[in-house]
Amino acid sequence: MLEQFKEQFEKRGYEKPTAIQEAVFEPMSQHKSVLGLAPTGSGKTVAFILPILGEVVPGDGSQILILSPSQELAMQTTSVIRDWAKSYDVKVLALTGGANVKRQMEQLRKRPEIIIGTPGRVLNLVEDRKLKLHLMQTIIIDEADDLLAGETLETVRNTVEQAPADVQLGFFSATETPILHELPKWFGQEVETFDVRLIDDTQGQVAHDLLQISPKKRVESLKKLSTMENFRALVFFNQMSTLKYVVSRFRHEHVAFAELTSDARQVQREKALKDFRLGRVKLLLTTDVAARGLDIPKLPAVVNFDLPSTPNTYVHRAGRTGRMGEPGLVVSMGDDHDLRDFRHQMAKSDYEYKRVYFFKKALVERIPDQPKARVEASTTNSTSTPTGRETHKGAERAKREPYSSAKVVETPIKKKGHKKHQKNKGMRKKRREQSDKV
Template sequence: MLEQYQAHFRALGYTEPTAIQAAVYGPMTSDQNVLGLAPTGSGKTVAFTLPALATLLPGDGTQLLVLEPSQELAIQTSRVMRDWAKLLNLKVAALTGGANVKRQTERLKKRPEVVVGTPGRLLNLIQDRKLKVHLISMIIVDEADDLLTGDTLETVRAVAQAAPADVQLGFFSATDTAILSDLGKWFGQEVTRIDVRQEDHTQGDVRHVLLQVGMGKRDQMLKRLLAVPNFRALVFFKQTNTLKHTATKFYHDHVSATSLTSDLRQVQREKALQDFRQGRTRLLLTTDVAARGLDIPKLPAVINYDLPSTINEYVHRAGRTGRMGEPGQVISLGDDHDLRDLKKLLRETDYDLVSVYFSGRQLTTERPSATPAVRAEVRPATQAARTVATRPAHDSLTPTVTASPAQAPATHQETPTPKKSKKHKNRHNKNKGMRKKWRDRDAQHDRERS
């Protein structure tokens, strides 16, 4: 390792490289193509940054391309690489989709040695002859399990084919997929596989819990979880429509939450992420695409609002918490059927899933329940209240006594029934009295005439 690196390592408080950092440094500095597999949060960005920068020449134009799956991850990676590149007088530029192309073109005129970007934007700039690739000596494909799928695979291959034939390739991922075993077939070069997932111990103590909540009550549960002291969480959704519905509801209810989706402008996405990282908002509502690979230091929790459908999805979501030795927890919400399916999905993994309940402003493994004695006392009181509420006002003065047939006469004598007062006169009797009055009046008139 270069002397500049060693000094900066000590300045950052690191005592030794992580397993992936130590494993790939030698092969990458000796021009080998590598596939680095390591858990999330194990320092993969620094792992490819140090050997890649060590091979570059300052002032010699763009020599290194780093491909990332999202704008957020490209900006995050460029910041990490820029921190190390300044030690070697190297410049780093971030070129992502959704940003102003003219401004990015101006950055390229400064001839940065390192360009970090999303595959689509980099390919467009290459095809428009704005990004020169004739000096490219290395291409890094980060989050390779994600980038090498679907249409993105062809975009990544097109970028690699535009570079010189002897370009060095580096692939990094936290999870293994089928295509990572056929990299030689897809890119025409032999790739050395370096897997340290079993050797790495950088992840902190992460608790994986199941919280049974119906779909209609999950928003309310998120609000209740905010009552937990110092609680912050990255909340994962499957559908953007569901995310937006929850975000709108939280906005009107003044809940400390913000959203991070792929359809937002870059400035909005950067602000949402910055507000969450700095603690100005406590919930960040996002999707798997937007939050892929994000590094949020000391994140207490990850919440699966919608449960993942694959093991890799769960691994990457869970990897946002418990990074670099910090504790964390993964909270999965769902009904009984959903949680049962999640257990089946993760049956072959090492995750220990524990059912929890929300009680007393905390998550506990003890099921809250009422004792039978309390239920027996509450029920008669409720019935008595209903009896009093439905009984007429004049009856409320006399208690109702229920007696056996043998005791009924005695009870009747001891408790005479009072006369019932009438609120309204009987209309028939009233009319009867009026008719008698009219007859008497007619009879008097007859007597006076006679």
């Protein structure tokens, strides 16, 4: 690795480059197209920008294009690249949906050398001839397993076709999908694969907990989790409707939280992330689309309010915590049936799951035994009180239920209508006396 990069690594507190950074540096420096597979949080952004940054010519137009699946990831990547490109005198521009397109077009007139954007916005600007790709040297497809799926695949391919035929391609992902083995077929280039997932050592110790809870009690359980000391979590939902329901409940119950959704304005999304990163709120409610690839330093926990639908989705969610050697926690909520299906779905993964319970503002593997119930009535003389027999039964029940901490206090059972008989008896006597007088 180049000497100036080693100096920058040391300035940022890194002891050494990560496995993916070392693996792809040489081939990318030689302008080869690559597929890099590495765990989330292993420094993939730095891995693909360092080898190509030295090849950028200031003032020579747009030469590097990086495609990201979400606005947040695009802005995060932009921030990282600007930091590393400070000494190269190059301009870095973000082109994301939701931002002011006229302002972006004005920035494009300055001919930025590096562009980071979301596929839809980038292709729209290309088709409107506001962004020209004829000078592109390298195109990076970040989170490739996501971008090369569904309709986005065609958007990415149409964008790449606007660049020179010999453009260098870089595909980076944390998980494998079938299309990643067919890249030459879809993009017409040979792509060399570098998979460092088994040798990467950037992941910290992450606990994977299963919290059995019925659907009706999940909102209350999420509130309880937020009361734990030093707890802060990215909370994932499968459906926007469920997320909105929890939002309405939390607002009504005055729970401090933030929401990060794809339908929110960019200003709102930036504020939500800022509040969460600064610890102003403990819970950030989001979806897989909105939170894809997010890097939140030292994030303590991830909560699966809804269990993920695929193993790859779980990998990406879990990868938000335990990054760069930090400890982490993943809590997955579901009823007995849901958790059983989830275990079956994740059977081939390397994760170890354990069942946990919420007890005294903490997650524990077992709830400690509680004191035996005290019996507050004498059982030596059952005839000394009208409820002596019932109290004796209560004592026996307390012996059989050692986990109950409630006091056994029996009350007399009142018989309905027992005073009514006495009242009627008096009335009959009065009527007899009146009849005698007559």
